[in-house]
Amino acid sequence: MSNPASDAPAGERDVALACAILKQRFGERLQTGKSIREQHGHTLSWLPNQPPDAVIFANDSQDVADIVSVCAEHKCPVIAFGVGSSLEGHLNAPQGGVCIDMSQMNQVLEVQADDLSVRVQPGVTRKALNTYLRDTGLFFPIDPGADASLGGMAATRASGTNAVRYGTMKDNVLSLRAVMADGREINTASRAKKTSAGYDLTRLLVGSEGTLGIITELTVKLHGIPESIAGGVCHFPDVESACRATIQTIQYGIPIARIELLDVSQVIASNAYSKLGLKELPTMFVEFHGSDSATAEQSELFGEIVRDCGGSDFEWTKDEAARNKLWQARHDAYWAARQMRPEAEAVITDACVPISRLADCVEETRKDIEANNFLAPMVGHVGDGNFHTMVLIDMNSPKEVAAAKEFSERLSARAIAMGGTCTGEHGVGQGKTRYLRDELGDTVDFMAMIKQAFDPDNILNPGKIF
DSSP: OOTTTOOGGGGGHHHHHHHHHHHOOOOOOOOOOHHHHHTTTOOOSSSOOOOOEEEEEESSHHHOOOOOOHHTTOOEEEEEEESOOOHHHHHHOOOOOOEETTTTOOOOOEEEGGGGGEEEEETOOOHHHHHHHTTTTTTTTOOOOOOOOOOOHHHHHHOOHHHHHHHOOOOOOOEEEETTTTSSSEOOSSSSOOOSSSHHHHHHHHHHHTTTTTEEEEEEEEEOOOOEOOOOOESSSSHHHHHHHHHHHHHTTOOOEEEEOHHHHHHHHHHHHHHOOOSSEEEEEEEEOOOOOHHHHHHHHHHHHHHTTOOOEEEEOOOHHHHHHHHHHHHTTHHHHHHHHHHHHEEEEEEEOOOOHHHHHHHHHHHHHHTOOOOOEEEEEEEEEEOOOOEETTTTTTHHHHHHHHHHHHHHHHHHHHOOOSSSOOTTTTTHHHHHHHTTHHHHHHHHHHHHOOOOOOOOOSSSSO
């Protein structure tokens, strides 16, 4: 099976001509300065920066369609850009081309409160959406940590701390509008909660990382703001005990909203950065949503599980300020970890396994970190078997870079061998392409066929996934 990422007709591409035509049409909205190109090709990983030839700021879906039409005519690569928070080289331009910055397409178009849904442009960020919704009694629950754009979150099938209760982006997107590789804009579905009308192109585009179409509008599900929210912290003697408590919580059917694990290294980092004062033990942050009586019951049941698994110090609270401080510290885990070795960069990777294998995978990964003397804090959305490591390395040291890459390879192989995946939420991009066939086998060939059918000239974010 041919590989669309390597079969690009590079000799037929005319990026310079496409950029010249677009410059005439878009004027100063097309930028070619080195710094802005590098900003739009950046990557929060060990991957090198591969900037596009030009960046265009789109104002509406017609702009996107016009840009893609010109690029299609000249076989010029096109990469969509949200806020730049992806982690696996999704935004790099290995074959050059045009980056479409979607940040100006940031309007909430229609709140359908009775239907518990909202229609938005792709540049709307999750925080901006929830600020807009605050007087409606509704909220959008997907929370990947970074203030990502909804278009980018859909393209990478994002999830985050609330996924254990509310699902991931694939569970919360009702329909999309997208510009396809030939410049046509399509609707993938209606606003109905379910449909049996043909192929599910919504789910196909969600997670396609901009390789099949460029999202120009989303209709997503909303949820009622809970009457009561309770949260708390508990400590465990070891990571394995914390994982056992997580497994029991899920198996007993407690509808926990968030359950996050921090290993000792991350606790030390977060104590210093976020001024938490936690015991230097494996620690879990949890949160419960529901009525007053429901959150009280859930908290008490969880407390019993914590004690049965050897945990301690679980105290729950409904105080909003205390909860916000806790979750802000969780979202700041990356910056906290970076402060442990300020001169270093963080190689961030993730894996996800069936929850029954979570303790095994986390423990083996912890031993791998210790054996290699890495400074590598671990955090995890452990309620769905997903965890992350941040290996702090000197990017100018070939030895450290090589060791970090080998660690990432072992982690992916370990997760796959346990019936899991090389990436629970970061996506494939460039960084995880080498593991995809190990995980999915010949399925990758059929993915390549879909890519070829949708984008025969391989102009949409080439060099990603395959």
